[in-house]
Amino acid sequence: MDTRDRARRRRVAPVAALLAGALSASLVAGCARHGRDDDHRAPHHTRTPTAPTAPTGAGPPLAVKIDNAPAARPQTGLETADVVYAEQVEGGLSRLMAVYATRLPRTVGPVRSARESDLELLRQFRRPVLAFSGAQHALLPLIDRAPLRAEPPDEAPGAYHRDTGRAAPHNLYLRPAALLRTAPGTAALTTGFRYGPAPSGGTPAPSRTVRYPAARFTFTWSAARGSWRVTMDGTPAGTAPATVVVQHVRVRTSRYHDALGNHTPYTATVGSGRAEVLRDGRAFEAHWSRPTAAAGTAFTAPDGSRLDFAAGQVWVVFVPAG
Template sequence: MRHRTRARRTAPAAALLAATTAAALTAGCTRHEPPAGGGRTPTRTAAPPASSAPPAGSVLAVKIDNVSAARPQTGLDAADVVYAEQVEGGLSRLMAVYATKLPRTVGPVRSARESDLELLRQFHEPTLAFSGAQRRLLPLIDRAPLHAESPDEAAGAYYRAGDRPAPHNLYLRPARLLPSAPGRPALTTGFRYGPAPSGGSPTSARTVRYPAARFAFTWSARRHGWLVAMDGTPTVTAGGGRVAPATVVVQYVRIRSSGYHDVLGNRTPYTETVGTGKAEVLRDGRSFAATWSRPAAADGTAFTGPDGEPVKFAAGQVWVVFAPRS
């Protein structure tokens, strides 16, 4: 796998870090990230020599902040797939995957987690945009089959917004990482799109809860999608539009402690996305029972109904919420 060489911090990246460190020290270090910066240091061992840019056709995955201070987010409505995961303290974070088109701006961008690397193995040479990571996790990111693009590798693609406090103010200009999106839906995950399966149960709303966060989805016939609310607040973009994915998947997974922790000593949850388990697919105002299966990390995730047939998704955006299985 090819990666961008990380032999030293570039001057623009160092300036970006220096400009935000003072603000971060006031705001406090948040979980895995070093204070509002990229998280890499000039003294770490460089990765093997690599290509200088992601390949054509690479999907873009962006880690997006999801605490109240980070809302409303920018560019969330343009993603093909949005993954919701549990992080430290029972809070949530998002990963948006862009395959059909690239928005002008995405953010706020935040740090990566160990389980992100397993999740992204479903995509061929994806580009991961993130603000930083815990020092011990960085070598794993370097060895993963993806193109890691933090502010240290691509300082010109990021900027700090002046209307929000650090660390909730880092934004990405995707066009400065990739010349274009692949132009087709993110089907490498194993997702199938098509007409709704038969059966299912009429469903108007569904809520998924984490210890300190919750996601609610309410069916809108007018929007032909599921209106999203997070922590009791309607989810809107920075432009004011409601986010309403056509399909919502509640995927029940094992969430265990990883070998990493935040600055307060809280263990980082690890979301296991390889294996099998129960799922619920919401589309067209109905709920469909399903089983998810992903035998190996390089495999896509398949969803099948009780009849053994694939459960197809509606055309449009898909949200996958990783819910803790009982």
């Protein structure tokens, strides 16, 4: 190397180092995007990029955490969901998770935060898309490691908007088309539910009420519509499931809590237990079984035969086993 080459390299090296430092700073700044969880005031950090996986049949369903406080009603988009799960959260209140596979509504909400129980419940689907407002800081690493595609507002800001006619935190709404180009179809509903004619037996059930310490669901049969009218704390929900499942599960206290120090209940959906299946205006005693988190939930009659659901929307309300 001659004298001129050595001099040129001495001039280039500081510039290269400066550019490398600037690029590194830019990447760090890009990874510092934060959102806020409306319940816990904890940020959600940018998830670690993962290698794309090959498609395996149906695309992923969309799961949305939906507020169910009185100020959040009436909710938007519930009537389009294929499955709606109801669970107890802090303070004896309730929260909903709506799952969409056959149709995507224009708007869903209000969107609220995720819970630890959601990760186990969602394992039954193939890498579902989870829309939520945020989560407690300590829960974020579990969400990042879960086999799902987390899409809170800081990851997909263009998919969310605030309704200026409502007060925060009950005013965050999702545009599902910004996360999924099309609905994946029924093949994405790997719930384990089976559909078919009504079984024999059962008892007449004109209505059924499920109570949490600070929340109440009532399902009233409408023969004219062939579905159940839903009210939550007396407020009509604007949706009418064909089947309602009251699933008795183990509920324990988790290590997570809200901003007021109230510990979050953990609803265990893996295991087995008793259930009531409401369809066609009748109640059927059932047994539920979900052996692993990756499996769906099977429902059987007392004689061991398969218990089919009516075609249409399904509501599953988790209640503590007695």
